[in-house]
Amino acid sequence: MAGKNMSIAKALNESLRTALDTDPKVLIMGEDVGKLGGVFRVTDGLHKDFGEDRVIDTPLAESGIVGTAIGLALRGYRPVVEIQFDGFVFPAYDQIVTQLAKMYARALGKIKLPVVVRIPYGGGIGAVEHHSESPEALFAHVAGLKVVSPSNASDAYWMMQQAIQSDDPVIFFEPKRRYWDKGEVDTDAIPHPLHKARVAREGTDLTLAAYGPMVKVCLEAAAAAAEEGKSVEVVDLRSMSPIDFDSVQTSVEKTRRLVVVHEAPVFLGTGAEIAARITERCFYHLEAPVLRVGGYHVPYPPARLEDEYLPGLDRVLDAVDRSLAY
Amino acid sequence: MTVESTAATRKPRRSSKRAGAARTPKAPDEPQLVQLLTPDGERIEHPEYEVDLTPEELRGLYRDMVLTRRFDAEATALQRQGELGLWASLLGQEAAQIGSGRALRDDDYVFPTYREHGVAWCRGVDPTNLLGMFRGVNHGGWDPNSNNFHLYTIVIGSQTLHATGYAMGIVKDGADSAVVAYFGDGASSQGDVAEAFTFSAVYNAPVVFFCQNNQWAISEPTEKQMRVPLYQRAQGFGFPGVRVDGNDVLACLAVTKSALERARRGEGPTLVEAYTYRMGAHTTSDDPTKYRTDDERQAWEAKDPIQRLKTYLEKQKFADEAFFTGLESESETLGKRVREAVRAMPDPDPMAMFENTHADGHALVDEERAQFAAYQASFADSAEEGN
Ligand SMILES: Cc1ncc(C[n+]2csc(CCOP(=O)(O)OP(=O)(O)O)c2C)c(N)n1
Numbered sequence: 001m002a003g004k005n006m007s008i009a010k011a012l013n014e015s016l017r018t019a020l021d022t023d024p025k026v027l028i029m030g031e032d033v034g035k036l037g038g039v040f041r042v043t044d045g046l047h048k049d050f051g052e053d054r055v056i057d058t059p060l061a062e063s064g065i066v067g068t069a070i071g072l073a074l075r076g077y078r079p080v081v082e083i084q085f086d087g088f089v090f091p092a093y094d095q096i097v098t099q100l101a102k103m104y105a106r107a108l109g110k111i112k113l114p115v116v117v118r119i120p121y122g123g124g125i126g127a128v129e130h131h132s133e134s135p136e137a138l139f140a141h142v143a144g145l146k147v148v149s150p151s152n153a154s155d156a157y158w159m160m161q162q163a164i165q166s167d168d169p170v171i172f173f174e175p176k177r178r179y180w181d182k183g184e185v186d187t188d189a190i191p192h193p194l195h196k197a198r199v200a201r202e203g204t205d206l207t208l209a210a211y212g213p214m215v216k217v218c219l220e221a222a223a224a225a226a227e228e229g230k231s232v233e234v235v236d237l238r239s240m241s242p243i244d245f246d247s248v249q250t251s252v253e254k255t256r257r258l259v260v261v262h263e264a265p266v267f268l269g270t271g272a273e274i275a276a277r278i279t280e281r282c283f284y285h286l287e288a289p290v291l292r293v294g295g296y297h298v299p300y301p302p303a304r305l306e307d308e309y310l311p312g313l314d315r316v317l318d319a320v321d322r323s324l325a326y
Numbered sequence: 327m328t329v330e331s332t333a334a335t336r337k338p339r340r341s342s343k344r345a346g347a348a349r350t351p352k353a354p355d356e357p358q359l360v361q362l363l364t365p366d367g368e369r370i371e372h373p374e375y376e377v378d379l380t381p382e383e384l385r386g387l388y389r390d391m392v393l394t395r396r397f398d399a400e401a402t403a404l405q406r407q408g409e410l411g412l413w414a415s416l417l418g419q420e421a422a423q424i425g426s427g428r429a430l431r432d433d434d435y436v437f438p439t440y441r442e443h444g445v446a447w448c449r450g451v452d453p454t455n456l457l458g459m460f461r462g463v464n465h466g467g468w469d470p471n472s473n474n475f476h477l478y479t480i481v482i483g484s485q486t487l488h489a490t491g492y493a494m495g496i497v498k499d500g501a502d503s504a505v506v507a508y509f510g511d512g513a514s515s516q517g518d519v520a521e522a523f524t525f526s527a528v529y530n531a532p533v534v535f536f537c538q539n540n541q542w543a544i545s546e547p548t549e550k551q552m553r554v555p556l557y558q559r560a561q562g563f564g565f566p567g568v569r570v571d572g573n574d575v576l577a578c579l580a581v582t583k584s585a586l587e588r589a590r591r592g593e594g595p596t597l598v599e600a601y602t603y604r605m606g607a608h609t610t611s612d613d614p615t616k617y618r619t620d621d622e623r624q625a626w627e628a629k630d631p632i633q634r635l636k637t638y639l640e641k642q643k644f645a646d647e648a649f650f651t652g653l654e655s656e657s658e659t660l661g662k663r664v665r666e667a668v669r670a671m672p673d674p675d676p677m678a679m680f681e682n683t684h685a686d687g688h689a690l691v692d693e694e695r696a697q698f699a700a701y702q703a704s705f706a707d708s709a710e711e712g713n
Binding site: 031032034035036037039057058059060061063064087088090091126127128129130267296297298299301302303304305308309315318 | 411412440458459460461462463464465480481482512513515516517518543544545546550551552611612616617673674676678679680683688690691694698701
């Protein structure tokens with residue numbers, strides 16, 4: 001099925017199917033992942049084809065889901081667990097942070113924790129509270145975890161393969177408002193390395209760095225800026241831990257300006273880390289301070305206000321203008 | 327109060343398969359429940375639980391259930407029309423909610439999930455207030471203290487701990503109020519719920535855990551949450567559990583009243599399992615045809631909580647035709663009021679995002695508020711300039 005056009009949700013589904021097919025140790029676990037196929041249908045059909053020994057509907061208990069996945073991993077399995085929505089990962093946060101992240105170090109590398117925690121995250125779907133958050137910085141801050149987020153169908157397919165094959169715990173953030181966006185997936189391709197950024201659009205005047213749901217907004221912003229004669233490069237970070245600073249640096253040395261965009265609050269966020277590192281690395285190249293566009297230091301607002309909260313085209317272009325004005 | 331013994335206490339049959347893959351078959355026979363009104367509308371006796379209601383009080387419970395169902399149907403319709411982003415229907419759970427809700431005193435406190443529209447009704451919360459969060463204009467929309475009805479809680483099980491702590495506070499204050507924590511059968515799997523059971527038992531907190539076992543947690547049946555009947559779990563924590571027919575409003579009232587009185591007497595928590603059924607989808611986003619059969623729903627429709635009380639009222643001649651037609655027009659009026667209120671509900675001012683983040687203010691929020699205001703104003707300016 002090389003070179004097929006499919007949605008991000010379908011690409012994830014195909015990726016999980018491939019993993020279940022090729023490695024008998026891979027397990028899918030979570031609430032409603034079985035017959036229902038998950039509330040976003042990412043596991044659709046897997047229960048039917050692989051049975052409930054492989055695709056496991058779990059009790060409604062996130063600490064239980066991650067905690068038992070750790071045990072299964074210790075026994076040689078490769079569990080891929082689904083947390084139904086971003087806001088519901090916190091009952092499992094203790095297991096993820098105090099156990100999953102640290103066990104490899106505590107065992108001096110003698111055991112492996114190949115657990116993937118899938119979290120549909122981010123806003124833009126008009127949901128009620130706890131269904132739209134972007135808590136990636138909370139995980140990226142924890143040593144021992146790897147944190148990634150695809151922005152398109154091809155990356156969804158391949159990054160899921162790589163996350164499952166990784167011997168480290170991977171927190172896999174799925175941009176839920178992009179689940180239905182379609183793209184080309186070549187399942188015979190040689191995949192891009194999991195933790196390496198990708199230039200999604202070339203440009204010379206300014207770099208926009210983003211990941212997950214905001215890559216699309218940044219590509220639109222770059223297209224809009226082009227109409228005004230501005231050449232904007234878009235870097236899709238793909239991984240928030242580790243972050244591929246080298247690729248960002250290469251881009252910034254060319255464009256001399258950087259704006260980091262994410263949905264999560266700006267304060268103490270991923271953008272703050274990138275701004276600090278790039279300022280250190282590129283101080284003499286920069287023509288403007290690194291700017292950040294993101295959420296505010298307030299609870300994610302009710303749905304009718306999320307368009308004001310989420311960085312849209314206007315806010316990204318505003319930051320582009322501000323940067324270019326230096 | 328003794329723990330009910332039921333047919334479902336039998337050990338789950340050993341499957342020939344490995345335990346991990348085993349499924350406990352649902353008991354084919356009805357589990358034994360506290361019941362005061364049969365599905366056919368027959369009034370029956372129970373040795374431990376009784377209610378003695380006047381015809382007027384019985385009509386009152388009927389009215390509560392009918393109006394709650396009408397409100398719920400209106401909200402579902404409003405979601406279909408795009409006026410609400412989501413709705414969690416209580417269809418089928420009216421008796422559990424009205425029965426338990428009408429057992430409460432004004433000074434008692436309720437900690438609901440996101441589906442307790444009938445309990446809110448009993449507490450005197452204006453039903454239109456419940457719709458704000460489902461429309462997406464706020465995250466709650468009422469003052470919990472004005473009706474002793476806490477905000478809806480979406481994170482499963484969290485509120486059972488809040489209820490327990492609140493009940494611990496009541497004891498410290500030397501008051502004799504009680505607290506009811508609502509939750510679902512799925513929620514019973516959460517660690518928070520187990521911790522609430524532990525704390526309430528240890529501190530002898532006056533809390534009634536009212537679980538509406540509506541058989542499903544989204545797509546997962548109760549067998550995916552537990553292997554012993556839920557109410558029996560209380561015993562292991564050191565307090566009584568009782569299973570009540572959740573479609574029998576009289577039994578729900580009697581059992582909850584008794585549990586509340588026990589709490590007031592200083593005898594600690596009780597777990598009430600209201601055995602009922604979610605007749606609709608989990609929420610308007612859910613598609614139950616993916617995981618359950620029509621037969622199941624039809625079997626439960628025969629036990630409809632509203633019809634059964636209606637049969638009883640009619641048989642006893644406690645209500646005449648005028649009552650029922652009057653109630654019908656009252657329902658229509660309520661539906662109309664809710665419809666109009668929702669359509670008139672304004673979108674919040676964007677600046678509202680920055681309100682109420684902290685009680686004592688926060689410099690960073692103030693700074694971001696000012697930046698946001700300036701950014702908003704820049705659009706107004708360019709509009710004026712005709713750009
Ligand atoms: C901690 C947490 N995990 C997952 C969810 C998503 N979710 C919302 S409702 C629900 C099922 C709840 O079932 P139950 O407790 O039986 O209550 P019911 O909705 O059936 O009344 C799930 C899994 C959530 N809200 N919170």
